[in-house]
Amino acid sequence: MELLEQHILKEGYALPGNVLKVDSFLNHQIDPELSLKMGEEFAAHFSASHIDRVLTIEASGIAIGLTTALKLGVPLVFARKKKSILMTEETYSTEIYSYTKQETNMVSVLKNFLPAKENVLIIDDFLANGESALGLARLVEEAGSTVAGIGIVIEKSFQEGQKRLQAAGYDLYSLARIKSLDNCQIEFME
Amino acid sequence: MELLEQHILKEGYALPGNVLKVDSFLNHQIDPELSLKMGEEFAAHFSASHIDRVLTIEASGIAIGLTTALKLGVPLVFARKKKSILMTEETYSTEIYSYTKQETNMVSVLKNFLPAKENVLIIDDFLANGESALGLARLVEEAGSTVAGIGIVIEKSFQEGQKRLQAAGYDLYSLARIKSLDNCQIEFME
Numbered sequence: 523m524e525l526l527e528q529h530i531l532k533e534g535y536a537l538p539g540n541v542l543k544v545d546s547f548l549n550h551q552i553d554p555e556l557s558l559k560m561g562e563e564f565a566a567h568f569s570a571s572h573i574d575r576v577l578t579i580e581a582s583g584i585a586i587g588l589t590t591a592l593k594l595g596v597p598l599v600f601a602r603k604k605k606s607i608l609m610t611e612e613t614y615s616t617e618i619y620s621y622t623k624q625e626t627n628m629v630s631v632l633k634n635f636l637p638a639k640e641n642v643l644i645i646d647d648f649l650a651n652g653e654s655a656l657g658l659a660r661l662v663e664e665a666g667s668t669v670a671g672i673g674i675v676i677e678k679s680f681q682e683g684q685k686r687l688q689a690a691g692y693d694l695y696s697l698a699r700i701k702s703l704d705n706c707q708i709e710f711m712e
Numbered sequence: 713m714e715l716l717e718q719h720i721l722k723e724g725y726a727l728p729g730n731v732l733k734v735d736s737f738l739n740h741q742i743d744p745e746l747s748l749k750m751g752e753e754f755a756a757h758f759s760a761s762h763i764d765r766v767l768t769i770e771a772s773g774i775a776i777g778l779t780t781a782l783k784l785g786v787p788l789v790f791a792r793k794k795k796s797i798l799m800t801e802e803t804y805s806t807e808i809y810s811y812t813k814q815e816t817n818m819v820s821v822l823k824n825f826l827p828a829k830e831n832v833l834i835i836d837d838f839l840a841n842g843e844s845a846l847g848l849a850r851l852v853e854e855a856g857s858t859v860a861g862i863g864i865v866i867e868k869s870f871q872e873g874q875k876r877l878q879a880a881g882y883d884l885y886s887l888a889r890i891k892s893l894d895n896c897q898i899e900f901m902e
Contacts, residue, residue: 541798550799551789551825552774554782581770581790584742585778592744599741600771608731608812609740622798635741 523563523697526675527710529556530698536706540678541622548675549582549647560697561589564645564673567695568594571670574640575599577658579618579629582647586675590645599635601658603627614664618657621650631661638666649674649696652683659692671695678703679711713753713887716865717900719746720888726896730868731812738865739772739837750887751779754835754863757885758784761860764830765789767848769808769819772837776865780835789825791848793817804854808847811840821851828856839864839886842873849882861885868893869901 534544547553564586573594578587579601591598602609604627613630620627636642642662646654649672659669669692677684677696680703687694699711724734737743754776763784768777769791781788792799794817803820810817826832832852836844839862849859859882867874867886870893877884889901 537798543798545798545822546825550792550822551787552778552781554778554788555785557778558782581774581792584771584774585788588742588744588747588775588778591742592748595745597741598744598775602740602771604813608727608733608735623794632735632740635736 523560525556525559526698529553530676531708534708536703536708538706540680540703542676542678542700542703542708544676552585554585557585557589560586560675561591561593563697564590564643564695565593568643568671568673571643571693572641573643573670574667576643576645577601577631577636577662578645579603579654579658583645586647587645590643590673594643597635599631601629601631601661603629614661616657616660616664619653621653629657629661633665636661636665636667640665640667641670642667643670644672645674646672647675649677649683649687649694650681652686655683655687655692656690659690673697676700713750715746715749716888719743720866721898724898726893726898728896730871730893732866732868732890732893732898734866742775744775747775747779750776750865751781751783753887754780754833754885755783758833758861758863761833762831763833763860764857766833766835767791767821767826767852768835769793769844769848773835776837777835780833780863784833787825789821791819791821791851793819804851806847806850806854809843811843819847819851823855826851826855826857830855830857831860832857833860834862835864836862837865839867839873839877839884840871842876845873845877845882846880849880863887866890
């Protein structure tokens with residue numbers, strides 16, 4: 523998605539250790555118009571499948587999950603990393619390791635909000651090693667539903683995530699695909 | 713806001729201990745259309761002030777913060793409860809106690825994304841004791857900016873928050889005001 527690549531080149535920057543900082547428009551400060559356009563792009567791409575709901579994970583997935591769900595006309599559900607004491611009903615839960623926070627979170631979704639026999643679109647901001655997307659897919663499948671697709675804003679194509687998702691047979695669509703961050707230079711896939 | 717009150721009466725329910733559960737449309741599963749309409753309502757209400765940005769807190773504030781910022785045509789920033797290891801720049805930070813999670817979080821915003829001399833609209837999903845809204849207001853003021861207003865989706869008017877915000881002189885606008893949850897009955901303010 524060219525508009526996104528322009529934002530990444532203009533506002534993002536690469537740091538040593540294959541880190542791409544895009545917190546001025548994606549995951550701390552958020553550009554609402556860009557979020558809306560990205561949601562439109564995901565909705566258009568996955569519109570051939572019937573989608574029943576969008577699933578993402580707090581916190582950085584919520585904005586882009588919301589605009590996607592808005593355009594698809596379906597509910598959004600976000601997996602929680604920490605249970606509220608109000609979450610007393612039964613949940614689907616799985617462990618997800620975060621490399622950027624260096625911790626493992628038990629993420630949970632109330633069973634009520636992840637019914638069986640649905641087609642669920644998973645949306646997330648980043649794909650690196652695939653931990654988050656694969657964790658969300660486990661929740662969908664544990665619920666007896668189908669992963670209709672996985673939409674990612676920024677894929678680090680040089681890491682393992684995209685291979686792992688494709689090997690597992692998921693329909694992956696990434697709006698920007700980073701070929702390399704070597705020498706702190708941002709290079710996109712052709 | 714009548715549409716919101718209808719949703720609360722239809723899908724929400726009260727539990728002992730003055731708890732109102734609205735996780736089927738507001739803070740776990742999210743109704744995108746309703747979020748958009750609530751954002752429109754906040755934007756319309758606060759449009760008399762010039763707003764430079766919207767500030768909220770992860771995770772439940774992000775959806776409604778986003779739709780408000782979208783309608784106002786300004787950026788959204790969300791305060792983080794846990795610093796990413798990528799958040800190496802200087803931050804404004806303050807402690808906020810969560811009654812529903814029974815923990816104190818140090819919440820932070822990168823200084824870059826909370827500049828001085830702006831008019832900042834604070835948006836949050838719930839107002840109970842006012843801890844979260846007052847904490848966000850401290851961040852805005854520490855940054856040398858002005859709290860243009862505080863927009864709340866659901867105010868528990870029988871708790872201290874609204875009095876504390878008004879005593880501090882903030883322009884508070886709540887889309888639904890709950891007078892009482894006694895005997896697990898939801899009663900709105902007139």
